[in-house]
Amino acid sequence: MTDRKNDKNVRDAEQLVEEMAKDPRVLRMKSFTQHGKVSTYEHSLSVARMSLKLAKGLRLNVDREEMVRGALLHDYYLYDWHSRGDKLHGYHHPDIAARKADEDFSLTSKERDIIRTHMWPLTFLHVPSSKEAVIVCIADKICSSKETLEGLLS
Numbered sequence: 001m002t003d004r005k006n007d008k009n010v011r012d013a014e015q016l017v018e019e020m021a022k023d024p025r026v027l028r029m030k031s032f033t034q035h036g037k038v039s040t041y042e043h044s045l046s047v048a049r050m051s052l053k054l055a056k057g058l059r060l061n062v063d064r065e066e067m068v069r070g071a072l073l074h075d076y077y078l079y080d081w082h083s084r085g086d087k088l089h090g091y092h093h094p095d096i097a098a099r100k101a102d103e104d105f106s107l108t109s110k111e112r113d114i115i116r117t118h119m120w121p122l123t124f125l126h127v128p129s130s131k132e133a134v135i136v137c138i139a140d141k142i143c144s145s146k147e148t149l150e151g152l153l154s
């Protein structure tokens with residue numbers, strides 16, 4: 001891929017993040033807390049932006065559109081897991097998020113896989129099977145650790 005074509009892909013993906021951030025369905029995630037004071041909406045935006053940064057930094061040739069959609073919707077389970085009393089939330093929510101995101105956004109199989117495998121290795125049978133899924137899985141861990149730490153230190 002030429003540098004110019006690649007630059008356009010990066011710009012298009014960054015624009016897609018901003019467009020999806022305004023989508024009323026995505027905005028529903030603002031009502032739910034992820035870690036500390038961070039909402040699931042803010043967390044999901046951070047994971048999408050971090051995924052783009054990692055792909056760029058590692059110079060990986062990925063499908064940025066699918067990666068951004070998978071990253072932004074990876075926690076689209078739409079409930080407050082703190083008050084739900086589900087001790088196995090970590091195991092259950094990727095499948096719930098994939099189902100709800102599929103209903104609302106008609107996912108591709110790669111996008112569904114990105115969502116279903118983002119908690120790996122906790123969900124040990126759901127192994128990321130694409131570069132995009134591996135990146136989102138790593139980006140989620142980086143962002144979650146940062147949010148948890150900031151919550152503890154604030």
Ligand SMILES: [Fe+2]
Binds near residue numbers: 074075118119
């Ligand atoms: Fe998650």
Ligand SMILES: [Fe+2]
Binds near residue numbers: 043074140
């Ligand atoms: Fe997450």
